[in-house]
Amino acid sequence: MTRKERLRRILAGVFCFSLVFTIAFTWGYVKLAVPDRLNLVVSEEEIFHFTLPPGVTLESDSEEVVLGNASNIPAGKVRIQTTEPVSMYGASEGSYHLGMKLFGLIRMKDIQVDVVDGMYAAPCGVPVGIYLKSRGVMVVGTGEIVNDAGNVVEPAFGVLKSGDYIETVNGREMEDKDDLIQAVSASSGSPVSLEVRRDGELLKVELEPVLAEDGTYKLGAWVRDDTQGIGTVTYVDMNGSFGALGHGISDSDTGKLVDIREGGLYDTQIMGIEKGTSGKPGVMSGVIYYGKGTKLGEVTANTEEGIFGTVNRRFLERFQSEAIPVGFRQDVHKGQAFIRSDVSGEVRDYEIEIQKVDHASLQKNKGMVIRVVDEELLKLTGGIVQGMSGSPIIQDGKLIGAVTHVFIQDSTKGYGIFIENMLEH
Structure with missing residues (x-):
């Protein structure tokens, strides 16, 4: 490989790296600096304080949302590329979209524009x-229990997690802590089936209540319902x-x-x-x-x-x-x-x-x-x-x-x- 060819490859590599970096940086800037949703008051021109990086254009997908000076730019015909704040005008109420493109080709972001009457x-x-009542009984954490034999156990550890919500016990809906206490007590130590909501998903788990030294059955979980x-x-x-x-x-x-x-x-x-x-x-x-x-x-x-x-x-x-x-x-x-x-x-x-x-x-x-x-x-x-x-x-x-x-x-x-x-x- 000649020195000239080597230099050409180096320059080509630098160009490709610069192009990828520019696209990645611009993409990240657009994602972070431009809102996903905007509100306009109908028939009023409003100024939005975000700027467009080089190579990025803002286009209206509808004639009802006009970019730029509403008095002299045809609706739906304008493509804006500016480092200045962007002006918009909503012609009629409704929900519309703007598109942001890189080099006029790559769709980088969709912006929902809601044109509303004055609020x-x-x-x-x-x-x-x-005062708030939780949906289900919330698990604050698990804890140790001294059972009737004097041993320290923690039956809920690894089964229940902080932030879980106990929705049912053996099919019975739990509205508050009293419901949970009664259901556990009624089990007389037999395993109970719990329906638990964790991060929006419903899980079914089984726990065996422990007879504590005070004579009551417990799961070993600290809970809260309000x-x-x-x-x-x-x-x-x-x-x-x-x-x-x-x-x-x-x-x-x-x-x-x-x-x-x-x-x-x-x-x-x-x-x-x-x-x-x-x-x-x-x-x-x-x-x-x-x-x-x-x-x-x-x-x-x-x-x-x-x-x-x-x-x-x-x-x-x-x-x-x-x-x-x-x-x-x-x-x-x-x-x-x-x-x-x-x-x-x-x-x-x-x-x-x-x-x-x-x-x-x-x-x-x-x-x-x-x-x-x-x-x-x-x-x-x-x-x-x-x-x-x-x-x-x-x-x-x-x-x-x-x-x-x-x-x-x-x-x-x-x-x-x-x-x-x-x-x-």
């Missing part, structure tokens, strides 16, 4: 008591549907999202606030009232984006006259905004600063970084405390999101979720 919701900012706490309602729409928290409720021991059967919202009274400090988030403490007439609504879903359900008339009538426009992610920008909260005993708006906006965040409840600048709120809470999750974020007169997490090392700062991610539920 309204009432920002709430009020704390409520939350959870409760205090959080903030973000919004309620005119149909009585609500969203709260901006993040899901996870089990305190397993860290896994609680799979719920049902739940409720209840009146609560905040008794005190422990300020947040560096390395230790603050917390609101209070009392949840479960008495007659204290229920505010039903919880039907516990998701990564919050808890959702419907409120009763008493709650709805309090807020239905306070509805404001909903702002989508393209409306959110750095700068002044407000959070609405009842931490002082009355619902008030407190000034914050939006410091970062991640329009394509992979973590749906961490789309923006906020910082509390309101002196009164800082004096009262030190910033963001546990229990404030769900406090609505308002900017330019629109409901744009909710507070979700506090920075452990700086209680004045935290994350927020885009309201459109909550409204998808």
Whole structure:
């Protein structure tokens, strides 16, 4: 092989490597930086703050979604390649698609575009008591038992896992811990057949209860059938549907999202606030009232984006006259905004600063970084405390999101979720 041929091969190899690297990098950028779903208000041109890397074009699959300047570009005829923010116009309501292509040939991503009429919701900012009942009996973990002979055994180890849900025992449905205790006791030590839900799949396992030294039969599993706490309602729409928290409720021991059967919202009274400090988030403490007439609504879903359900008339009538426009992610920008909260005993708006906006965040409840600048709120809470999750974020007169997490090392700062991610539920 001549020196010239060797150089030609080296250059060809470098070119191929560069091409593969460019395609892989571009593919990864598009996947991470561009949302899978966008919302447009019908008949309004809106700006989306993501840029297209070199060689990538954005094309509309429908004449109803127009890219670029709506006044002079024919619908459905435009192909956009730009390093600037992208403008879009929705001509009529419906669900459409955009395609992203590399070099105009390779389809890299499909984007769903929902063109909707202007949406309204009432920002709430009020704390409520939350009670959730799990769907099945949740296994927190396994444990040792001292049996009637004085030996230490652990019958459930390796059979049940943290985060499992026991749905049935010998065919009988388990609604709570009492049902499980009774079913195990009724076995008198005979093997029992359990139907267990693990990561969404149903499994059948068999366990032999152990007669413990206290004279009762046990499986050697720590279980839980409910959870409760205090959080903030973000919004309620005119149909009585609500969203709260901006993040899901996870089990305190397993860290896994609680799979719920049902739940409720209840009146609560905040008794005190422990300020947040560096390395230790603050917390609101209070009392949840479960008495007659204290229920505010039903919880039907516990998701990564919050808890959702419907409120009763008493709650709805309090807020239905306070509805404001909903702002989508393209409306959110750095700068002044407000959070609405009842931490002082009355619902008030407190000034914050939006410091970062991640329009394509992979973590749906961490789309923006906020910082509390309101002196009164800082004096009262030190910033963001546990229990404030769900406090609505308002900017330019629109409901744009909710507070979700506090920075452990700086209680004045935290994350927020885009309201459109909550409204998808």
